[in-house]
Amino acid sequence: MPANKTVVVGQSGGPTAAINASLTGTIEGARVTGAPVLGMRHGVEGLLRNELMDLGRTFPDEASLDLLVHTPSSYLGSCRYKLPEPSVDEEPYRRILEVLEEHGVGSMLYIGGNDSMDTISKLSRYGASVDSDVRFVGVPKTIDNDLVLTDHTPGYGSAARFIATCVRELRRDSSVYDLRSVTVVETMGRDAGWLAGSACLAADDASQGADLILLPEVPLDEERFVGRVSDLLESRQTILVVASEGIRDRSGSLVCERAGSAAALDAFGHIGATS
Amino acid sequence: MPANKTVVVGQSGGPTAAINASLTGTIEGARVTGAPVLGMRHGVEGLLRNELMDLGRTFPDEASLDLLVHTPSSYLGSCRYKLPEPSVDEEPYRRILEVLEEHGVGSMLYIGGNDSMDTISKLSRYGASVDSDVRFVGVPKTIDNDLVLTDHTPGYGSAARFIATCVRELRRDSSVYDLRSVTVVETMGRDAGWLAGSACLAADDASQGADLILLPEVPLDEERFVGRVSDLLESRQTILVVASEGIRDRSGSLVCERAGSAAALDAFGHIGATS
CATH class of the missing domain: 3.40.50.460 (Phosphofructokinase domain)
Structure with a gap:
């Protein structure tokens, strides 16, 4: 993640026993780089509405993160929103980049399953096509443990x-x-x-x-x-x-x-x- | 329970998280009175075949009983055997009383749900009709907690x-x-x-x-x-x-x-x- 530039993170798809651990890891990782970290409420639907919360303030210390890592379900809420192809409707892409720019976001992480990886992949390709310097990162959850180069995927353990x-x-x-x-x-x-x-x-x-x-x-x-x-x-x-x-x-x-x-x-x- | 006379205990119906606790209580209760305690394998089916085991020897101390009380399923095995009405077929009743007498049994406890209570109730009534001095005791398991005079039935808690x-x-x-x-x-x-x-x-x-x-x-x-x-x-x-x-x-x-x-x-x- 680019140092000091804001990190934004969202959760999507079904709530699970594991994805708050991925959120905890994101907050901890941002803290190491000294970057502010924002959470989108209800996935990209919240991002489109500019509904962001300051996760650094909500989780100020180890004790609060320790509670989060052990909490099931999806702390930030979730959504079932499918991004259209940019060739069909570019508007949501423009809106998302606008919101990210407004908050000085350097990287966006999206925690979820196949459909959520579709969302972040589309955003990543769109971002590249318009020379955005935001980095779009998918954080997988899959019980199947079938991602190459990944020893244990989040979700497989539980x-x-x-x-x-x-x-x-x-x-x-x-x-x-x-x-x-x-x-x-x-x-x-x-x-x-x-x-x-x-x-x-x-x-x-x-x-x-x-x-x-x-x-x-x-x-x-x-x-x-x-x-x-x-x-x-x-x-x-x-x-x-x-x-x-x-x-x-x-x-x-x-x-x-x-x-x-x-x-x-x-x-x-x-x-x-x-x- | 009559002091010193052997106690025999069986489990019947579906395995659960609670019925080994009832078995543990039976063994502990028998120990207090100084009575030997036998377990029937696979409920009354095992009893009819004289398949009994010495539970005092298998569970000689607190440590072994502490393992049993925390073990789910049905330690003695179970059965789905419906006793016929004595008026239709008295043979299983005669056989059971014969086995109980052979082992000097003073009381028989049967752990299970509705059908198992039907079994022990029939045995109790048959025993009374032939002046047997064996005491037949049902040990209920029901998640419904619907037995009068019982505050919490075994099974309800879990x-x-x-x-x-x-x-x-x-x-x-x-x-x-x-x-x-x-x-x-x-x-x-x-x-x-x-x-x-x-x-x-x-x-x-x-x-x-x-x-x-x-x-x-x-x-x-x-x-x-x-x-x-x-x-x-x-x-x-x-x-x-x-x-x-x-x-x-x-x-x-x-x-x-x-x-x-x-x-x-x-x-x-x-x-x-x-x-």
Whole structure:
């Protein structure tokens, strides 16, 4: 970030357990460079209305930042606003640059998921096209952990812990009846197996964890899978399988697409493996 | 419990966060009287097969009981076994009394929900009819907190905490967008308002809690309700209402039954208020 030039930061998309930590990091980072830091209320919608707050004053010390980092949801509020292409409507872009200039902003950080990264990417390209010296930076949140060059994306950690906790609970609950059973747990992660893989965290001294974990990166060999399950059932009564929604057979077809019924589509038009 | 005579205890129904605490209490209670304590594996199904374990040996000290009380699920395993009426088939009753006699059992405790209480009640009545001196005791688990003479039923506490936590999270999440909104949360509790009422625990220094809580015990006056919501929307942008599934209008009809569609029935044939 350019030293001393104001930093503005916003949050967008769904509230999560992690994005106030990204906000905290932004405030701390600005403080290191000595730059003032403003927060936009309700994402770019607030920015367009010039609704900015002085985050340096709201979070003056370590104690206040320590509260923020542990607070879930979205401190600055959020929005679901899609920037039009500049070729269709340039007005919001001009307005945003105007507000940023008014406050002496050197960099704008935007915390959010895919749609928010679309917003900041459009702003970045527009800024370059009009020779703005504002730096536009996306701060990702994604439970998928599928960003290259990023070891752990914000959001992955809490999602991984959630999956590990669920698998531990399911392990216990699936074994209380005197019945042979195979429980299959479907995780999110259409193309990346990190979330399914996090089920391995369920195994420790207190829990057996998952017996099999199926990743989208490894083609599913059905015969081998059935063989493994049968072998495991020789030595234990309850089997727990964790499968990514994105597992594919050797031909590359999604296993979940075999369901084939329109009724099995979720709200986003994806077919669920469990259907 | 008759001093020194063996206590046998079982768990039945769904695994929960609370029923190992009831098991711990049983073991501690037996210890106070000096009685040996046996556990049946997989409820009465295990008892019928004479599958009993020495809980005094498995949990010899405070440290081991302290682990058990904090362990979720069902330590002894569970079953879904419905005792026939003795007039239809007396054999399971004879077999159970035989096993109890073999082990010198003076009392049998059975931890579970409605169906498990049906089991222990049938055994109690059968025992009385054949002059057995075994005492049959039901140890309830119910999140509804609807047992007379019982201040807090096992199960209610953890369910109440869950509801309070969810309401706090929903309060935060419902307020991140710059939109006027009324969020209605439906809780379980068809005839008793304790679960809906536990939403009041969501309010503290860190959270506003619910704005309105609707209980089955208080007839819903629709006009008054709409008026209250409108009034509240004057002073705040997001309203959070917690409603029991069992709320009724002044005529005593369930509000949820207005849905009227067969598709809205849950797996138990109850109509959901959210449908």
